[in-house]
Amino acid sequence: MTTPFPLGRPARIAVLASGRGSNLEALLAAFGPDEPLGRVALVISNRASAPALDKARAAGVEALHVAYGDGTTFEAEAGQALDAAGIDLVCLAGFMRILSPAFVRRYRGRLLNIHPSLLPAFRGLHAQRQALEAGVRESGCTVHFVDEGVDTGGMIVQRRVPVRADDDEETLAARIRAEEHRAFPEAVRKVLTGRARPPAEEVPG
Ligand code: GRF
Numbered sequence: 001m002t003t004p005f006p007l008g009r010p011a012r013i014a015v016l017a018s019g020r021g022s023n024l025e026a027l028l029a030a031f032g033p034d035e036p037l038g039r040v041a042l043v044i045s046n047r048a049s050a051p052a053l054d055k056a057r058a059a060g061v062e063a064l065h066v067a068y069g070d071g072t073t074f075e076a077e078a079g080q081a082l083d084a085a086g087i088d089l090v091c092l093a094g095f096m097r098i099l100s101p102a103f104v105r106r107y108r109g110r111l112l113n114i115h116p117s118l119l120p121a122f123r124g125l126h127a128q129r130q131a132l133e134a135g136v137r138e139s140g141c142t143v144h145f146v147d148e149g150v151d152t153g154g155m156i157v158q159r160r161v162p163v164r165a166d167d168d169e170e171t172l173a174a175r176i177r178a179e180e181h182r183a184f185p186e187a188v189r190k191v192l193t194g195r196a197r198p199p200a201e202e203v204p205g
Contacts, residue, residue: 002201003109004088006194011038011088013188016078016095017045021052022177023093023114023184028059030185037192042085044078046097068097075103089191092146093184101148109198111146112191114184116176118142118158123151128172131163139163139172141180143187145198154199156187 005011013031015024024043031038043056046068056063064081068074074097082090092099092113104111117127119142122134131139140160147153159179163172190196 003191003194003197005192007088007192010036011192012041012086013038013089013091014042014044014082014085014087015040015052015056015091015093017043017050017052017093018047018096019050019052019094021050021055021094023091023180024052025055026181026184027091027093027188028055028061031188032059037189038089042081042087044081046074046095052094071097071100075100079103079106089188091184091188098150099146104146104148107146109145109201112143112156112184112187113146113151113153114141114143114180114187115151116141116173116180118160119144119151119155126169128169128176132167132169132172137163139176141176141183143183147198154197156190156196157183159183 015027017024028040031040033039040061043052043061043063045053045065048065053063053065066074066077090107090111117131118140122130138160140158142155143157144155145153159182161175161179
């Protein structure tokens with residue numbers, strides 16, 4: 001299936017988050033109930049105590065805890081909830097689990113992730129630590145389409161930050177996070193307006 005965007009109506013956006021939910025907050029602020037391009041309509045977390053769920057509820061958005069288990073039931077239940085809510089676009093915002101190839105294929109071109117590095121550098125866990133250990137002078141964040149690999153899909157938006165000599169993981173993460181909060185809404189806008197498509201759908205020239 002090719003990407004359906006632009007839709008010609010407000011897109012219904014779901015956010016999957018496992019933790020703090022600061023990227024969720026940025027998406028809630030950018031895609032609230034009056035935004036013509038799209039609205040966050042559902043938040044799902046694999047952790048019942050995730051602050052992300054409280055943030056969704058405080059914004060009046062449906063918030064669902066779905067236990068991860070071995071992943072199979074999570075994907076079935078989350079998939080049902082996404083269908084029931086008529087979701088057009090799914091954003092992974094600090095969702096700390098890997099989704100199966102079948103789930104990824106089902107949402108191809110409609111599934112985005114944010115990662116705290118300038119991909120393809122420093123894929124996987126502890127990207128900020130990897131950047132510090134590598135001694136790079138610059139890092140940042142990437143919003144990308146999700147494909148069957150880990151942090152490998154087509155890139156949509158990157159934002160860069162300096163790495164300072166006295167940075168530790170926390171200070172670097174905070175500087176990157178501030179840029180994530182700009183990058184994710186920007187990437188969602190690009191996708192919903194049809195200005196960003198997964199690599200196989202790009203029109204040459
Ligand atoms: C972000 O750094 C994101 O890049 C990574 O997980 C973190 C989530 O932070 N995938 P938050 O829950 O959005 O505050």
